[in-house]
Amino acid sequence: MTDTAVEDQRYVFDNHSEHAFDQHRFLAAAYDPMTTERLEQTGVGPGWNCLEVGAGGGSVALWLADRVAPGGRVLATDIKPERIPAAEGVEVLRHDVVRDPLPEAAFDLVHSRLVLLHLPERIAVLDRLVRALKPGGVLQLDEFDITYGPALLMPDAESRKLYEEFQEAKTRLMIRAGADPAWGRNAAEAMRRAGLVDVDPRPRLELWEARSPGVHLIAHHTRHLRDAFVREGMTDEKLADVRALLADPSFRASSCALYSVQGRRPR
Secondary structure, three states: OOOOHHHHHHOOOOOOOOOHHHHHHHHHHHHHHHHHHHHHHOOOOOOOEEEEEOOOOOHHHHHHHHHHOOOOEEEEEEOOHHHOOOOOOEEEEEOOOOOOOOOOOOEEEEEEEOOHHHOOOHHHHHHHHHHHEEEEEEEEEEEEEOOOOOEEEOOOHHHHHHHHHHHHHHHHHHHHOOOOOOHHHHHHHHHHHOOOEEEEEEEEOOEEOOOOHHHHHHHHHHHHOHHHHHHOOOOHHHHHHHHHHHOOOOOEEEOOEEEEEEEEOOO
16 A cells, blocks of 8 residues: 555545544534435445445445445445444445555445545546446446535624635635545536446435534534634634624524436447
């Protein structure tokens, strides 16, 4: 495996952080229902060979393993795979999808969520994922467009200003780390250009309020990404005020857009 120190430093969500467990827990609560509903539409079932790229906490890999049994296999990869639980039917591999090879024409289904968004080399990685598919195999990418996500109802004008400042700082810190905040909206066209057919993008928006899993996730970011936010001009006091705002019963905002995009490798 290649030296990944540079990539580790650029990626904003460190799997070795004390906050990583909660990051994966909040991600699963917010987005596993959509991800698994879409994966189910592929027909994934017993005997399928699946690849889960950037498996994180492993929740989707475990769901896939249950679906492909008996006889199937899930290869769950991550640059820091220590948080992927051991389970029957799941092979865990430390793997840098930017640098390390994948077997070609090997998988019936390849899935990745919120990984290519963060990679400057996302188009080359996409080509690698396409080549890993068997003819007729399906790739599913679940990716954000964080450039959309307006405040809808705020307690007052200062709260709206604070929320917008927080969102803008998050966009800047992601760009600084090599991410493309609008990648979700462009993923479908990139998949078509990579040679996939039957490309099917499905956008999802939600109303965010204090109890929403997605709001719990972004509130957690004020702690997980605290140092990066401070570098972008947010103070600890402002981050505490953001958490208080997100917990306010009157808070209402649109989620960012999540695009779940499927495409099939031609037979």
